[in-house]
Amino acid sequence: MLTVDRVTVTYDRTPAVRDASLEIADGEVLALLGPSGSGKSTLLRAIAGLEPATGAVRWDGDDLAGVPVHRRGFGLVFQDGQLFPHRDVAGNIAFGPRMQGMPAGDRDRRVAELLELVGLAGYERRQVTELSGGEAQRVALARALAPRPRLLLLDEPLSGLDAELRESLALDLVGVLRRAKATTLLVTHDQEEAFTLADRLAVLDEGRIRQSGDVVDVWRAP
Numbered sequence: 001m002l003t004v005d006r007v008t009v010t011y012d013r014t015p016a017v018r019d020a021s022l023e024i025a026d027g028e029v030l031a032l033l034g035p036s037g038s039g040k041s042t043l044l045r046a047i048a049g050l051e052p053a054t055g056a057v058r059w060d061g062d063d064l065a066g067v068p069v070h071r072r073g074f075g076l077v078f079q080d081g082q083l084f085p086h087r088d089v090a091g092n093i094a095f096g097p098r099m100q101g102m103p104a105g106d107r108d109r110r111v112a113e114l115l116e117l118v119g120l121a122g123y124e125r126r127q128v129t130e131l132s133g134g135e136a137q138r139v140a141l142a143r144a145l146a147p148r149p150r151l152l153l154l155d156e157p158l159s160g161l162d163a164e165l166r167e168s169l170a171l172d173l174v175g176v177l178r179r180a181k182a183t184t185l186l187v188t189h190d191q192e193e194a195f196t197l198a199d200r201l202a203v204l205d206e207g208r209i210r211q212s213g214d215v216v217d218v219w220r221a222p
């Protein structure tokens with residue numbers, strides 16, 4: 001499980017995240033909800049190891065201080081996908097497994113399985129520059145899942161898409177996360193997206209976690 005213990009991130013003496021603590025149990029989807037500028041991305045980046053922070057980030061009790069991003073075993077998806085533009089779809093998804101030393105035949109099978117999972121079966125040889133926004137985000141998700149991360153960190157993965165697509169992809173994402181049994185932290189400013197996707201919510205406001213609990217309890221709270 002992930003434990004975030006009193007994490008603070010400060011930019012130019014102003015804290016963007018203040019004393020934030022949370023836990024994510026294995027297989028659980030936690031949504032970090034809050035308005036723009038409340039510190040959601042900053043906290044996610046601190047968990048990923050992309051932002052210097054005080055406090056501790058632990059996995060199963062092990063402190064991850066000093067463990068670089070690519071050794072934390074986390075999968076990341078950002079708002080705009082950030083696919084490798086010079087590789088095709090298969091090349092993007094196979095990247096992590098290749099770094100892990102997975103043999104080519106196994107990689108091909110893993111790519112096909114993940115494309116099936118995200119609803120893009122047969123897309124192996126497509127150029128990523130020719131994908132629609134929704135397709136690109138599906139490929140980004142497949143790429144993040146490919147090395148079998150112990151935690152998936154999703155930073156507003158749907159917010160670059162138009163409303164209709166966002167809604168249908170959110171529903172697809174529920175199925176993908178369930179089938180992949182992926183332990184997930186989802187950053188979003190969209191309440192509906194949080195309620196659709198998450199088991200639990202943590203609400204950030206001006207860098208502080210104001211509320212957290214089961215989706216239903218937070219929803220009912222005054």
Ligand code: ADP
Nearest residue numbers: 011012016034035036037038039040041042043
């Ligand atoms: P959110 O993801 O909730 O929109 P952010 O984590 O992006 O919020 O930002 C939280 C606060 O920290 C904002 O006031 C933002 O301007 C500030 N901030 C974020 N990144 C930096 C940075 N690299 N340098 C200085 N201030 C930053």
Ligand code: ADP
Nearest residue numbers: 011036037040041042045051079080155156159
């Ligand atoms: P988003 O709104 O998509 O979450 P951010 O607001 O986090 O994007 O900003 C994107 C990038 O700009 C990040 O690398 C963040 O660290 C940086 N950034 C955000 N706010 C500031 C700021 N006030 N000063 C310097 N860099 C910032």
